[in-house]
């Protein structure tokens with residue numbers, strides 16, 4: 001797949017067949033995250049947690065279900081969580097810190113498409129995670145790291161095909 005085909009066929013996958021991704025696929029996905037651009041090259045302001053521990057994922061999903069009546073991982077066997085140092089004393093610059101994390105996740109989503117692995121961005125469960133001290137503690141995050149966003153990954157029986165993407169889906173204007 002070339003890059004544009006991967007971009008134009010990526011979609012959120014919410015059906016998984018329970019099979020995990022291989023170590024080699026995980027290595028490529030993490031390499032895609034590590035190839036992301038990061039504001040001012042401050043790579044140390046980010047942290048990646050690869051979570052495949054079923055017990056932990058169940059606890060996290062149980063908590064989400066309790067709060068929202070929704071299990072957020074759709075049976076995906078892996079969640080990669082991206083955390084970032086969010087400076088509380090410089091609120092005008094936090095867009096960079098959140099954007100860094102989102103870009104890592106999007107790079108992983110494109111890599112997953114190329115590999116034929118199912119993926120979906122997951123933000124709702126991360127918001128809830130930040131309210132649960134016990135779940136946070138088990139992640140052993142480096143000091144000051146705040147979970148920002150995540151991606152679920154797993155094998156799927158769905159196929160990627162080029163999608164019909166309306167070019168006006170997102171409001172656009174031109175300042176010429």
Ligand SMILES: Cc1cc2nc3c(=O)[nH]c(=O)nc-3n(C[C@H](O)[C@H](O)[C@H](O)COP(=O)(O)O)c2cc1C
Pocket residue numbers: 010011012013014072120121122123124125
């Ligand atoms: C910032 C962000 C947060 C998202 N959070 C969730 C989520 O928590 N759960 C979910 O199922 N999908 C989530 N999605 C996926 C969107 O619902 C999805 O991208 C959108 O419906 C468009 O569909 P597509 O990805 O198939 O093009 C999120 C996407 C983004 C970019």
